[in-house]
Amino acid sequence: xxxxxxxxxxxxxxxxxxxxxxxxxxxxxxxxxxxxxxxxxxxxxxxxxxxxxxxxxxxxxxxxxxxxxxxxxxxxxxxxxxxxxxxxxxxxxxxxxxxxxxxxxxxxxxxxxxxxxxxxxxxxxxxxxxxxxxxxxxxxxxxxxxxxxxxxxxxxxxxxxxxxxxxxx
Numbered sequence: 001x002x003x004x005x006x007x008x009x010x011x012x013x014x015x016x017x018x019x020x021x022x023x024x025x026x027x028x029x030x031x032x033x034x035x036x037x038x039x040x041x042x043x044x045x046x047x048x049x050x051x052x053x054x055x056x057x058x059x060x061x062x063x064x065x066x067x068x069x070x071x072x073x074x075x076x077x078x079x080x081x082x083x084x085x086x087x088x089x090x091x092x093x094x095x096x097x098x099x100x101x102x103x104x105x106x107x108x109x110x111x112x113x114x115x116x117x118x119x120x121x122x123x124x125x126x127x128x129x130x131x132x133x134x135x136x137x138x139x140x141x142x143x144x145x146x147x148x149x150x151x152x153x154x155x156x157x158x159x160x161x162x163x164x165x166x167x168x169x
Contacts, residue, residue, distance in 0.1 A: 019054040020083035022063060023095040026050075029068060033095055036062035036078070036119060037129040057085035060103070060130045060137070062119060064112070078115040080104035080137045103134050104141035111144050113131065122153050133161035 019041060025033045026049055038061025040053040055061055060082050067075040079106035084090045090099035106115050118140050122129045136153050143150040 017086045017098075019056060020059075020081075020100055021097045022052060022053045022055065022061070023097075024051050027093075031068075032064075032066045034064050036064050036116065038062065039130055055083040057083050057088075059083045060117075060132070060134065062129065063093070064116075065095070073109065076107070076109040076112045078104070078106045078112045080115075080141075082134060101134075103137035106141070106144055114144055115140065118150060118153075125153065125155055125158075127153070127155070127158055131158075133157065133164075136161075 022035060023033070024035065026033050035053060038053075038055060039057045040061075041058055042054045044052045044054075057104065058101065061079065063079045063081060065077045065079075066073065066076060079093060080103045081093065081096065082103060084098070084100050086103075091102045092099040104115065106112050119129050122132055124148075132153060136157070140150040
């Protein structure tokens with residue numbers, strides 16, 4: 001997990017339903033479920049191949065899934081998700097409990113790769129992708145869905161988002 005350090009293992013347990021839990025799995029050359037970016041509130045290690053990350057309501061993360069069999073890749077998927085508050089509406093997503101507000105959903109390696117390039121471009125600006133305006137990730141989803149190139153995220157757009165968020169709270 002690039003750029004994520006987790007030390008609070010106890011917070012991965014969600015006893016009051018206020019956290020979104022994401023189960024990560026890794027089996028060499030078979031399954032890789034990982035979080036590309038995000039700020040987990042905690043982690044629980046289940047065994048050497050599985051762990052569960054927890055996210056607080058409102059936090060945004062990118063969940064990438066890949067699976068293969070003896071004949072090659074059978075699944076490539078990227079989802080950018082906003083963790084939900086208790087009682088809020090949500091969309092279900094495999095390995096994410098209870099679910100989340102899905103800002104972007106792409107299937108197939110060519111589109112997943114374009115999502116990862118968009119994430120890399122945001123990081124190249126020195127901006128944490130988890131702090132990007134949620135509507136930007138929806139824009140990327142919409143453009144990639146119709147095989148168009150999304151507009152680049154800019155520092156100016158990010159500053160406008162930060163001001164909008166500040167005024168809204």
